[in-house]
Amino acid sequence: xxxxxxxxxxxxxxxxxxxxxxxxxxxxxxxxxxxxxxxxxxxxxxxxxxxxxxxxxxxxxxxxxxxxxxxxxxxxxxxxxxxxxxxxxxxxxxxxxxxxxxxxxxxxxxxxxxxxxxxxxxxxxxxxxxxxxxxxxxxxxxxxxxxxxxxxxxxxxxxxxxxxxxxxxxxxxxxxxxxxxxxxxxxxxxxxxxxxxxxxxxxxxxxxxxxxxxxxxxxxxxxxxxxxxxxxxxxxxxxxxxxxxxxxxxxxxxxxxxxxxxxxxxxxxxxxxxxxxxxxxxxxxxxxxxxxxxxxxxxxxxxxxxxxxxxxxxxxxxxxxxxxxxxxxxxxxxxxxxxxxxxxxxxxxxxxxxxxxxxxxxxxxxxxxxxxxxxxxxxxxxxxxxxxxxxxxxxxxxxxxxxxxxxxxxxxxxxxxxxxxxxxxxxxxxxxxxxxxxxxxxxxxxxxxxxxxxxxxxxxxxxxxxxxxxxxxxxxxxxxxxxxxxxxxxxxxxxxxxxxxxxxxxxxxxxxxxxxxxxxxxxxxxxxxxxxxxxxxxxxxxxxxxxxxxxxxxxxxxxxxxxxxxxxxxxxxxxxxxxxxxxxxxxxxxxxxxxxxxxxxxxxxxxxxxxxxxxxxxxxxxxxx
Amino acid sequence: xxxxxxxxxxxxxxxxxxxxxxxxxxxxxxxxxxxxxxxxxxxxxxxxxxxxxxxxxxxxxxxxxxxxxxxxxxxxxxxxxxxxxxxxxxxxxxxxxxxxxxxxxxxxxxxxxxxxxxxxxxxxxxxxxxxxxxxxxxxxxxxxxxxxxxxxxxxxxxxxxxxxxxxxxxxxxxxxxxxxxxxxxxxxxxxxxxxxxxxxxxxxxxxxxxxxxxxxxxxxxxxxxxxxxxxxxxxxxxxxxxxxxxxxxxxxxxxxxxxxxxxxxxxxxxxxxxxxxxxxxxxxxxxxxxxxxxxxx
Numbered sequence: 001x002x003x004x005x006x007x008x009x010x011x012x013x014x015x016x017x018x019x020x021x022x023x024x025x026x027x028x029x030x031x032x033x034x035x036x037x038x039x040x041x042x043x044x045x046x047x048x049x050x051x052x053x054x055x056x057x058x059x060x061x062x063x064x065x066x067x068x069x070x071x072x073x074x075x076x077x078x079x080x081x082x083x084x085x086x087x088x089x090x091x092x093x094x095x096x097x098x099x100x101x102x103x104x105x106x107x108x109x110x111x112x113x114x115x116x117x118x119x120x121x122x123x124x125x126x127x128x129x130x131x132x133x134x135x136x137x138x139x140x141x142x143x144x145x146x147x148x149x150x151x152x153x154x155x156x157x158x159x160x161x162x163x164x165x166x167x168x169x170x171x172x173x174x175x176x177x178x179x180x181x182x183x184x185x186x187x188x189x190x191x192x193x194x195x196x197x198x199x200x201x202x203x204x205x206x207x208x209x210x211x212x213x214x215x216x217x218x219x220x221x222x223x224x225x226x227x228x229x230x231x232x233x234x235x236x237x238x239x240x241x242x243x244x245x246x247x248x249x250x251x252x253x254x255x256x257x258x259x260x261x262x263x264x265x266x267x268x269x270x271x272x273x274x275x276x277x278x279x280x281x282x283x284x285x286x287x288x289x290x291x292x293x294x295x296x297x298x299x300x301x302x303x304x305x306x307x308x309x310x311x312x313x314x315x316x317x318x319x320x321x322x323x324x325x326x327x328x329x330x331x332x333x334x335x336x337x338x339x340x341x342x343x344x345x346x347x348x349x350x351x352x353x354x355x356x357x358x359x360x361x362x363x364x365x366x367x368x369x370x371x372x373x374x375x376x377x378x379x380x381x382x383x384x385x386x387x388x389x390x391x392x393x394x395x396x397x398x399x400x401x402x403x404x405x406x407x408x409x410x411x412x413x414x415x416x417x418x419x420x421x422x423x424x425x426x427x428x429x430x431x432x433x434x435x436x437x438x439x440x441x442x443x444x445x446x447x448x449x450x451x452x453x454x455x456x457x458x459x460x461x462x463x464x465x466x467x468x469x470x471x472x473x474x475x476x477x478x479x480x481x482x483x484x485x486x487x488x489x490x491x492x493x494x495x496x497x498x499x500x501x502x503x504x505x506x507x508x509x510x511x512x513x514x515x516x517x518x519x520x521x522x523x524x525x526x527x528x529x530x531x532x533x534x535x536x537x538x539x540x541x542x543x544x545x546x547x548x549x550x551x552x553x554x555x556x557x558x559x560x561x562x563x564x565x566x567x568x569x570x571x572x573x574x575x576x577x578x579x580x581x582x583x584x585x586x587x588x589x590x591x592x593x594x595x596x597x598x599x600x601x602x603x604x605x606x607x608x609x610x611x612x613x614x615x616x617x618x619x620x621x622x623x624x625x
Numbered sequence: 626x627x628x629x630x631x632x633x634x635x636x637x638x639x640x641x642x643x644x645x646x647x648x649x650x651x652x653x654x655x656x657x658x659x660x661x662x663x664x665x666x667x668x669x670x671x672x673x674x675x676x677x678x679x680x681x682x683x684x685x686x687x688x689x690x691x692x693x694x695x696x697x698x699x700x701x702x703x704x705x706x707x708x709x710x711x712x713x714x715x716x717x718x719x720x721x722x723x724x725x726x727x728x729x730x731x732x733x734x735x736x737x738x739x740x741x742x743x744x745x746x747x748x749x750x751x752x753x754x755x756x757x758x759x760x761x762x763x764x765x766x767x768x769x770x771x772x773x774x775x776x777x778x779x780x781x782x783x784x785x786x787x788x789x790x791x792x793x794x795x796x797x798x799x800x801x802x803x804x805x806x807x808x809x810x811x812x813x814x815x816x817x818x819x820x821x822x823x824x825x826x827x828x829x830x831x832x833x834x835x836x837x838x839x840x841x842x843x844x845x846x847x848x849x850x851x852x853x854x855x856x857x858x859x860x861x862x863x864x865x866x867x868x869x870x871x872x873x874x875x876x877x878x879x880x881x882x883x884x885x886x887x888x889x890x891x892x893x894x895x896x897x898x899x900x901x902x903x904x905x906x907x908x909x910x911x912x913x914x915x916x917x918x919x920x921x922x
Contacts (some may be wrong), residue, residue, distance in 0.1 A: 216915050240707050266892050282702065
């Protein structure tokens with residue numbers, strides 16, 4: 001017990017790896033909920049193949065008393081490998097921390113293991129065999145392994161037996177195998193309680209913190225990115241949701257289908273994504289807020305209707321939960337490779353608004369914002385998230401359903417095309433003056449007109465209305481300069497003074513889920529005295545030039561962290577500013593961990609220092625001769 | 626033409642069809658039908674895709690959406706879900722509905738949405754200047770098939786019935802009184818209704834002159850439209866005249882059932898069942914508090 005210091009910040013990570021069908025996702029979900037019910041900030045990051053059976057799944061559960069603890073990390077305190085194959089996969093990665101121990105286990109021919117990596121740099125690692133043979137049901141129902149693992153974890157971490165068991169039975173209440181799961185849990189619990197337990201406990205100084213628990217904060221909820229979007233949409237008045245099943249966006253539809261009817265709305269499963277966005281356009285024609293969510297190939301199918309909505313000035317809200325493309329690509333894997341597609345995809349030039357969320361909180365609030373912007377600017381608004389964020393489940397602060405940053409929804413329509421009144425769906429009919437829209441170029445009354453003058457006027461009108469977006473609104477980007485001094489107002493005295501202010505070692509830009517991981521990396525680097533200025537844009541298009549240029553006040557070296565091969569945001573910055581950023585990219589289907597970002601950014605700073613030291617040395621040499 | 630221009634459902638925009646086009650008759654039959662039913666132009670929506678036929682809503686002063694090629698039905702479904710109080714007519718053609726939009730047609734019919742589809746079937750692509758359409762006869766020479774169409778025509782009536790449409794009727798633009806009767810009956814029907822209109826193209830089609838003589842009304846032939854076998858038998862005859870110069874062309878109500886599930890009614894049931902389950906978003910959020918066990922999958 002003396003290993004436990006109740007004042008020290010506490011973060012515990014458990015990595016569970018197994019084959020699809022082993023109940024890995026189930027184990028992660030149950031353990032995360034158990035920890036959350038004990039009052040800790042918890043999250044679970046899932047990684048799984050696009051198949052129902054076969055392939056390796058993993059979950060990383062993070063439990064902490066610090067709400068800023070990153071849900072991703074390169075290391076874990078405990079590693080559970082539920083099969084020989086998953087152990088071998090683990091040995092080939094550096095994602096577990098205790099790699100040596102994993103390799104040991106492989107070399108010893110162990111097939112299934114629980115490994116204590118020692119956590120926090122301790123060398124004291126141990127491993128023991130998970131003896132699934134103790135529970136005969138596991139032979140016929142491999143998914144029971146999840147309850148066994150929860151049993152082992154509960155014993156090691158001192159989690160009250162009935163709390164964890166309660167979570168398991170709650171999860172299974174609508175399914176069978178309840179008795180077998182209970183038995184599997186108890187067997188796992190018992191197997192760990194024997195000789196291995198004291199050693200494992202003593203070795204991990206955090207282990208017993210979970211046992212005591214903390215009061216569950218009133219304002220906490222457990223959400224994932226997809227559910228947060230669905231909740232945000234209902235809060236914003238979305239009443240028609242139309243979609244086609246596609247990973248990883250389907251859970252948004254599942255949620256909408258369940259809850260929307262209680263609010264007088266309906267979630268419609270269309271025959272394809274073209275039909276889904278067509279239905280969204282049809283609903284918005286009568287000013288009924290509607291949304292669709294999709295990913296990869298579905299987004300490609302929607303391009304023609306996106307152009308239609310731009311042309312007819314019909315609002316639309318489209319969520320793109322990005323996955324690794326092109327084509328079918330890696331449907332369940334993380335990527336941020338649709339940025340250019342959502343901004344420029346499709347034929348012709350149409351105005352669109354593109355937002356990107358990086359946290360669960362932003363998923364909720366930016367969805368509400370997307371509805372306001374769609375209705376106000378009468379164009380498609382695309383909200384980008386990604387597979388990692390969509391599936392990331394964590395305890396977070398309860399979002400605010402009445403959120404509205406700009407009051408867009410109460411302003412008047414801007415043009416004749418947009419002149420429709422508001423209505424409530426499926427309730428008392430509201431009279432709307434009949435009007436026509438067409439995807440042909442048209443006059444302000446919606447009548448086809450392809451004369452040159454009209455074309456110029458209409459195209460200008462459709463694009464210039466976007467200038468009214470309040471790009472400075474603080475919710476649409478975060479400029480985080482840490483303890484650096486903000487730039488001084490321009491005056492004839494300020495130039496030299498400005499010169500004397502400390503500069504940043506590096507500026508960093510990141511968007512989407514990577515931005516959340518970058519924040520963690522940056523805060524670690526600042527603790528070590530490195531000076532960094534950061535920009536996290538949430539409004540990615542229309543491009544707000546000034547925010548990016550502002551970074552040049554702090555340092556000319558600007559790095560962009562994003563999960564794609566071509567450096568899409570970096571390219572967009574090059575298109576629109578004189579900045580030539582350094583791209584920090586990852587495109588293997590897994591999101592950046594904060595540790596990886598930190599290493600990349602430090603690498604850039606060190607390389608720049610090395611180059612500038614070299615040139616100083618050369619200059620000194622030149623001066624002396 | 627003057628009667629259509631003066632009609633209170635016309636917006637004064639003169640139709641962009643060729644002089645003498647059979648579509649003028651369809652337009653005037655439709656607006657006269659609206660007039661006789663006393664419909665307020667603000668309380669009906671006409672949705673179309675792309676093609677000569679799909680220009681139709683642009684001449685009306687009702688709600689109108691001229692959408693994308695092949696996609697009027699998805700938009701119609703969205704507007705039905707959003708405003709179930711506003712009836713929807715889809716004006717489309719054989720290329721729009723049966724080629725590029727065929728998947729939407731099959732599923733809208735299967736789900737039996739309360740939508741009236743008027744298909745102006747000229748059996749070719751006219752706006753792009755004469756190509757074969759799914760309903761063109763075998764051997765038809767279009768600009769992309771100079772050696773003749775190599776495949777049999779799609780039977781719209783059979784497809785609609787087998788997809789699950791609850792009402793399928795056929796008419797001809799050369800018999801306005803019959804056409805009006807069919808449109809009116811289709812608008813009265815609760816569920817998916819198709820009015821397949823034989824509407825030959827004056828500019829590219831050369832096979833319209835004989836049509837009027839060949840039409841025979843199924844309703845005068847003791848046809849049992851609520852019997853699936855009779856309906857499919859009648860549907861099988863629609864292209865007989867392509868190969869047999871003595872064969873007639875069936876028009877009238879081919880198929881109609883009032884006992885099929887209508888999607889719009891089913892939605893209403895779901896909404897009624899769920900009414901009052903949650904009074905606010907906060908009610909839902911309460912379910913997601915730690916320890917409440919709201920689970921994934």
